[in-house]
Amino acid sequence: MSFKKGESPIPHKEKCTCFRCSGVAWNKGAKRWWNSPSWKKGNHPSPDTEIKKGQHLSKKTEYKNGSIPWSKLNKGKMPKGKNHWEWKGDKVGYFALHNWIKRNLGSPKECKKCGSKSAKRYEWANISRKYKRAFSDWVRLCKSCHEKYDKGGMRL
Numbered sequence: 001m002s003f004k005k006g007e008s009p010i011p012h013k014e015k016c017t018c019f020r021c022s023g024v025a026w027n028k029g030a031k032r033w034w035n036s037p038s039w040k041k042g043n044h045p046s047p048d049t050e051i052k053k054g055q056h057l058s059k060k061t062e063y064k065n066g067s068i069p070w071s072k073l074n075k076g077k078m079p080k081g082k083n084h085w086e087w088k089g090d091k092v093g094y095f096a097l098h099n100w101i102k103r104n105l106g107s108p109k110e111c112k113k114c115g116s117k118s119a120k121r122y123e124w125a126n127i128s129r130k131y132k133r134a135f136s137d138w139v140r141l142c143k144s145c146h147e148k149y150d151k152g153g154m155r156l
Contacts, residue, residue, distance in 0.1 A: 090132055097131055098124065101138055108140035113149075113156065116142050125149055127156060 019025060051057070081087065092100070101124050108122035119142035127137050139156060141149060148154040 092131075092133070094131065097133070100133070101135075105135060105138065110140060111142035111145050112140050113145045113154070114142060119143065 016022065017024070079085070082089075088096075105124065108124060110117045111119060111122065121143040122140055123143060123146045124138045125141045125146050127139055130137075145154065149156065
């Protein structure tokens, strides 16, 4: 079953304006909000409500010279460690635990196994391989010793 252009498989009224019959989109000729003059740069729908540069709306929101911002007032009051509401204890992920160890123990500067201090990279290696939050469960190793230890070819 084929139809000629302008014909519809569903019978329509004589002066139908649907897209199938007329080929004209429903919104053709409609005004777009981004084309309206009020949305052009520098224009405002009502000059009375426009906020001008340097204009203060309220004494409450105005920054007073010498006052301390709220972000600096609350600095250091955030609970840390076990007191923090998102503390996961030993259920922490691999990367989060490594970041926590590095933040608390610092960056390692020498290898405990070979004694190297000139290697390009040092890492914290987990001794028990159970990834606990005990500082005694971590040791400083250079990259090559860490790889050997992880593959099982070296004991600490």
